[in-house]
Amino acid sequence: MTAYLLHLAVLSGIFIILAISLNLIIGYAGQVSLGHAAFFGIGGYTSALVSLHFGFPFSLAALSALVVTGGCGLALGLPTLRLKEDYLAIVTLGFGVIVDLIFLNLEITGGPDGLVNISPPRILGVTFRPRGLYIVLVALVVLMILALTYSLVRSYHGRALRAIRDHETTAQVMGINTPAYKIMIFTLAAAMAGLAGSLYAHYITFINPESFGLHTSILLLAMVVLGGMGSIAGSIVGAVILTVLPEMLRQFKDYQDLLYGGLLVGLLILRPQGLMGRGKLSLKFIMRKE
Amino acid sequence: MFFQQLLNGLTTGAAYALIALGYTMIYGILGLINFAQGEIYMAGAFVAVLLLATGQVNFFVAFGLGMGAAAVVGVVLERVAFRPLRGSHPLVPLISAIGASIFLQSLALLLFGPNDRPFPIQFDFTTITVAGLPLSTLQGAILAAALGFMLLLVVFVRYTRYGKAIVACALDRDTARLMGINVDRMVALTFFIGSALSGAAGIMMAIYYNATYPRMGLLPGLKAFSAAILGGVGNIPGAILGGLLLGVAESLGAAYLSSGFKDATAFAILILVLLIRPQGILRGRGD
Numbered sequence: 001m002t003a004y005l006l007h008l009a010v011l012s013g014i015f016i017i018l019a020i021s022l023n024l025i026i027g028y029a030g031q032v033s034l035g036h037a038a039f040f041g042i043g044g045y046t047s048a049l050v051s052l053h054f055g056f057p058f059s060l061a062a063l064s065a066l067v068v069t070g071g072c073g074l075a076l077g078l079p080t081l082r083l084k085e086d087y088l089a090i091v092t093l094g095f096g097v098i099v100d101l102i103f104l105n106l107e108i109t110g111g112p113d114g115l116v117n118i119s120p121p122r123i124l125g126v127t128f129r130p131r132g133l134y135i136v137l138v139a140l141v142v143l144m145i146l147a148l149t150y151s152l153v154r155s156y157h158g159r160a161l162r163a164i165r166d167h168e169t170t171a172q173v174m175g176i177n178t179p180a181y182k183i184m185i186f187t188l189a190a191a192m193a194g195l196a197g198s199l200y201a202h203y204i205t206f207i208n209p210e211s212f213g214l215h216t217s218i219l220l221l222a223m224v225v226l227g228g229m230g231s232i233a234g235s236i237v238g239a240v241i242l243t244v245l246p247e248m249l250r251q252f253k254d255y256q257d258l259l260y261g262g263l264l265v266g267l268l269i270l271r272p273q274g275l276m277g278r279g280k281l282s283l284k285f286i287m288r289k290e
Numbered sequence: 291m292f293f294q295q296l297l298n299g300l301t302t303g304a305a306y307a308l309i310a311l312g313y314t315m316i317y318g319i320l321g322l323i324n325f326a327q328g329e330i331y332m333a334g335a336f337v338a339v340l341l342l343a344t345g346q347v348n349f350f351v352a353f354g355l356g357m358g359a360a361a362v363v364g365v366v367l368e369r370v371a372f373r374p375l376r377g378s379h380p381l382v383p384l385i386s387a388i389g390a391s392i393f394l395q396s397l398a399l400l401l402f403g404p405n406d407r408p409f410p411i412q413f414d415f416t417t418i419t420v421a422g423l424p425l426s427t428l429q430g431a432i433l434a435a436a437l438g439f440m441l442l443l444v445v446f447v448r449y450t451r452y453g454k455a456i457v458a459c460a461l462d463r464d465t466a467r468l469m470g471i472n473v474d475r476m477v478a479l480t481f482f483i484g485s486a487l488s489g490a491a492g493i494m495m496a497i498y499y500n501a502t503y504p505r506m507g508l509l510p511g512l513k514a515f516s517a518a519i520l521g522g523v524g525n526i527p528g529a530i531l532g533g534l535l536l537g538v539a540e541s542l543g544a545a546y547l548s549s550g551f552k553d554a555t556a557f558a559i560l561i562l563v564l565l566i567r568p569q570g571i572l573r574g575r576g577d
Contacts, residue, residue: 032384079565086323087564089384090515094557101554218392257396264389268382269374
């Protein structure tokens with residue numbers, strides 16, 4: 001039982017990182033990424049591949065995941081973030097499909113079987129085994145991410161981002177370089193998702209394309225909208241609820257996607273601020289009238 | 291070989307073009323990407339297939355009812371998932387559309403199961419030779435029907451009262467309202483027509499691939515959106531051109547480059563278009 005609770009806690013931690021990173025894109029840059037699971041996957045595969053083939057220790061593998069996914073985010077953001085928000089949604093969705101195809105078709109990624117025997121992390125002589133200390137490692141990373149995100153959103157840069165989200169033209173008039181900011185936050189969010197992928201790969205120790213498809217991207221979106229767009233605390237709540245709830249409702253597995261879809265539409269109409277969106281970071285402007 | 295691939299590409303391209311018309315018209319009037327367009331395509335195919343499977347209706351009635359059902363799904367979707375959110379941040383209807391798309395897809399999965407359904411009736415299509423080149427009558431029929439629908443749409447938009455009212459709403463919704471046009475009704479009409487065309491595309495592809503399944507709309511929906519961008523989003527002839535071009539590019543790419551990445555062609559083209567010419571081939575209102 002304890003092992004099962006620990007397992008849920010680790011998964012929740014990983015999804016908290018993913019939800020926060022997606023929320024930075026949605027709630028702060030005012031964009032939608034529908035391929036966020038692809039960054040999660042690229043991070044996982046990169047980390048697994050460098051540790052399997054080059055024997056990289058976990059810290060270096062995680063760093064590689066961070067750099068590679070950040071690079072992918074930058075490459076994807078550069079052509080699209082100068083345009084309207086719809087384009088990023090479609091391009092990231094297409095990106096997700098392409099990445100999924102790459103995982104499935106390449107030999108080095110192991111095709112549909114994926115990669116196995118990924119070693120658990122070993123840092124300073126301590127091995128973080130899946131059923132043991134792993135939760136400590138995840139908790140540390142989550143705390144780091146939280147500290148980084150809070151200091152970012154409360155800084156000058158965070159205010160600039162919110163200004164862009166609320167009214168892009170006004171933000172430009174105030175001298176904010178809007179495309180640069182959007183690209184910066186998108187790259188950062190991609191890198192964070194990559195880190196989560198690395199944590200996931202070394203925790204589960206085997207990965208296949210199934211974990212990183214469109215289904216996961218939609219799940220992440222549902223977490224962010226449920227918790228409240230633009231609310232970091234909300235992302236934590238949303239991630240925990242949608243990680244734990246499906247586990248408790250295993251017998252209704254077939255209805256999961258129906259629930260996520262209905263949840264997205266219903267919440268936006270009835271409670272667009274999400275569960276936690278009332279606070280200081282609420283996205284009340286998102287519902288402003290024309 | 292080349293001619294055959296070209297023809298295959300034009301056939302799937304015709305379906306992309308029909309879906310792209312729905313995207314482009316809805317984008318033109320509301321500035322909204324209806325992510326659920328692919329699910330409307332799927333709904334049309336399912337209704338037609340289920341009706342035909344009963345053995346009680348003839349093909350043309352089933353085709354018409356399938357289109358009608360797709361149109362109704364589109365109109366209901368607009369009423370439930372988009373109209374209450376009109377006027378909010380553009381992000382909000384976008385996410386709502388994604389939610390609606392997932393909802394419809396998983397609903398279809400629950401109702402119809404995950405397996406492919408073959409098309410219930412058989413047609414005896416053959417291959418004839420036209421000017422020394424082989425032509426499958428199935429492809430010929432699909433192309434002819436698709437072009438017929440496109441022509442009807444263009445005539446409707448250019449020359450009828452309601453068509454002109456839709457264009458007026460797309461140009462300037464507030465001014466259109468001042469001229470006495472019922473904007474809400476025109477938006478509903480746009481959804482009706484766009485969805486009916488997607489439904490028609492769904493039925494044609496259900497015949498062409500002989501398979502109907504809940505996720506059949508996902509990739510065609512995405513590709514048709516790329517086609518709409520390629521042609522210039524908001525531009526009706528652009529959507530037709532973009533759809534046909536995309537179908538041909540995909541088919542030739544699969545034949546001469548790599549078939550494993552066939553589905554990636556559309557997105558590679560999309561990203562290239564966004565980099566080089568975001569307004570599309572024929573200037574749209576996209577940027």
